[in-house]
Amino acid sequence: MADDGKEEAVSAAWHGSVRAAVEGPTPDQAWALLGDFCSLHRWVPSVQTCRRVEGAEGQPGCVRYCAGPVNKAAEAVAGWSKERLVEFDPVARRYSYEVVETNKGFGRYAATLRVEPDPAGCAVAWSFEADQVRGWTLEGFVGFLDELARGVARRLEEEIMSRN
Helix, strand or coil: CCCCCCCCCCCCCCCEEEEEEEEEECCCHHHHHHHHCHHHHHEEEEEEEEEEEEEECCCCCEEEEEECCCCCCCCCCEEEEEEEEEEEEECCCCCEEEEEEECCCCCEEEEEEEEEECCCCEEEEEEEEEEECEEEHHHHHHHHHHHHHHHHHHHHHHHHHHHH
């Protein structure tokens, strides 16, 4: 309750996770490519630009700038965000990050990317916690992330298996 006796509007937090198996590559092979925080444009089809704008690669506090065509909050405008690395654990093959600035309709958004063992070879897993995102339903957002993870899996298969 606010001091004036009126209830404050509180949006429900969203939580979700997606996982996509990658056929062939080992977790270490996949992490060698995905573990570069500022290389998202190489693995996520909807990201055209990703570059470091602050801090050191692989160190908490590093900030990346990402941009691409997907922006449901303002569909006529390309989407962009600045994302800060919060945790980086190469032994566990995971990193966590948070959006610090964006035009995509996000308020609070934090996520963890992991590369996990899988009978097929490995898997890419994303989990997130966010405030409701303008222009999306939770189901639509999770579906988008699921497609994104499957796209990353396909790119990893192509990249790693073409080297062998």
